[in-house]
Amino acid sequence: MAADFARIMTQDRNWMVITGAGPGIMEAGNEGAGSERSFGVNIRLPFEADANPHVLPDRLLNFKYFFTRKLMFVKESHAFALFPGGFGTMDEAFEALTLIQTGKSQMAPVVLIESEGT
Template identity: 55%
Template structure:
């Protein structure tokens, strides 16, 4: 199912370009409101999700692609819906794993000047004009977040999610970071600089789980969500195989 294919235009840029007439600003707000409503309608009956973030530039067969695919397959087998940005790379791997695991696969894509094609493993595909609307959808319906190697967009998604958790804007959902070697310099920065200068607290870093193991990722999420009434019936502690 595909929602929201529209004419391409520089949506966020127009919105952020500075002062405009009241009529134009009102028209923009109406467009934004309609985009939120469209997303809420499409996702209102979605099962508890795990959102997967990661690069669009990692290809089929590469180690991180296969890691995302296997992790998402296990999460789907545990009863979770997998939600991604709907594009290629890690997003494709996660949606592919969800389908292989018998779970539901959702993509929330973004209109860009260069076409970002939806991957072929989606049960539900939504396309948004505005990054901030898309990011709300990627967070609103998820009970956990798994972050794979990526660039600026992935870092933006990771740190915005952590900020929402840190400030209590969303619940203290588990955040699992996959790919120790890739992310080690970032972890060293957070621990050696941010924590050392007191700009984050030890509790902030304790919210993050770094691992290369799909089994550990799933077990971490299940343990953190134990007792959550919204947890899918299949998703009970011990459901993930320890291999």
């Protein structure tokens, strides 16, 4: 579902897709968008894999701290589509919502997408 959504957003809307550049849903988003329309904001963690192969090296930013990574997500985004995830996804969602609510970021659509079959 994430790959299809990203494909539609990049082809029909001519948008870029920004993900955390990791595996799973993030990789599906980058794969659907294609490497030319994907941008990655990666976090360097001791036991995590490198960025997924669908993000070109010149479209990948590596961060040491979560707060700077989240700031880049929000600063460069005009809309947010959040797919099911874990604590990191929830943290990023609440960060975006808080910055929008407090006027620290521009108004932007925030769409929560549920898993198929739920």
